[in-house]
Amino acid sequence: MRAAVYHGGEQGIAIEHLADPHAQPGELLIEVGFCGVCGSDVAMTSGSAFDYPAGRCFGHEYAGTVVEIGAGVSGWRLGERVACRPKTACGACDLCREGHLLLCPGGAHLSKGFAQFVAVPVEAAVRLPQSLSLADGALIEPMACGLRAFRAAALRPGDRVLVLGAGSLALSAIWWARRLGAAKVVVAARSDHRRDICHDFGADAFVSLSDDDPDAIAASLGGAPHVVAECVGKPGMIAKAVEQVRPGGTILSLGMCMAPEPILPIGLTFKEARLIFPLGYSEAEFEETARAFDQAGFRPEQMVSDVFPLEAVGEVIARLRAGAALRKVHIDPRIAA
Ligand SMILES: [Zn+2]
Ligand SMILES: [Zn+2]
Incomplete structure (x- = not known):
């Protein structure tokens, strides 16, 4: 063969x-x-x-x-x-x-x-x-990876979810967030050429990651996200998630970033946020x-x-x-x- x-x-x-x-x-x-x-x-x-x-x-x-x-x-x-x-x-x-x-x-x-x-x-x-x-x-x-991730995040019905990225991992996150009862699912990605399929998988809104307005994401979610799913895997994305996550919220690192990513632990401490790495x-x-x-x-x-x-x-x-x-x-x- x-x-x-x-x-x-x-x-x-x-x-x-x-x-x-x-x-x-x-x-x-x-x-x-x-x-x-x-x-x-x-x-x-x-x-x-x-x-x-x-x-x-x-x-x-x-x-x-x-x-x-x-x-x-x-x-x-x-x-x-x-x-x-x-x-x-x-x-x-x-x-x-x-x-x-x-x-x-x-x-x-x-x-x-x-x-x-x-x-x-x-x-x-x-x-x-x-x-x-x-x-x-x-x-x-x-697609099964998204299920495990949101279980690990203890997503509750009614939670707001931010998905960073719009690739296939992001589609899994969007679909499971919706299926497990998220009230709002917003995707933030660099380009909008995957906007339609993100909507087909259950996203409510699509925000440009390069949007200069730091409040654009929270505005479209109706508040800061309870869970942020990082699905890009590039340096800077965890920091972006820390900046956006709601106090007491959870960040899912799913992107398998291969490069060092500097984060300020105090940013997580002052939100008492969790950063987890489901596999x-x-x-x-x-x-x-x-x-x-x-x-x-x-x-x-x-x-x-x-x-x-x-x-x-x-x-x-x-x-x-x-x-x-x-x-x-x-x-x-x-x-x-
Ligand atoms: Zn794989
Ligand atoms: Zn064993």
Whole structure:
């Protein structure tokens, strides 16, 4: 099969022919339909201390079709459509018990969706509701992060929410803030070319981040935000959030900023504000996200701006690193090279 492999440093990302995987006992073999390119894929192929290990396949936002069923697996049929959690957990350690699935040192790493096929332990596969397409399914993973984030912020119905940024992470934040009962959701972003989709995902208003009026955000929210979701990941954004957040409020750092960001702790102290760094989702939150789309009749695939073949992974990541205004890119390994 063809798969993208990250070799680290200058060698970068290559598309290689690897042995076809098969479903071992307890596994399903998935033919990948779509795998999304995530901001973390850009960050983790940049030659920093946070890189994927060299020589590894990657891609953690994927959905596909069951094409082989391993021995001992019951209750599954060929052709069923699934979204895959990109990691399993041991289920027994302290971190697992606390719900930190992605931090468990055990379990299997299944971030290898930029490939034609992936064999996954059956517990990593989540059946897609009929109402969701494979493209919707590949968006469960990134969208689940917003659910965990607002749970961590203890968002209450009636709260005001400010989302900094308008990329795919921001869309997840907007959608969950709305679904979890925020009274008002305002997006502040540098350019307004994503205004329409932010509204489609549930934003009430869109404010320019370059607006010189420091009160513009609070004015459109009807007061300072109880929760600020930082979804840009550039230096200066946490400081912006500290400036805007309501006393007693919570700042969610979701942007995975790779550069130092100077903040004045006293600014947080004098507001008794919290600054937290949620990561990923629990197994239950992943499944809850799939159910929530189904119940809401919501099709997240509208956030996909481009679909490319596997061979484009390296180029897409390079373009994103250079600041290209792509929204959510899906890689479809079924497209012939
Ligand atoms: Zn991701
Ligand atoms: Zn564990």
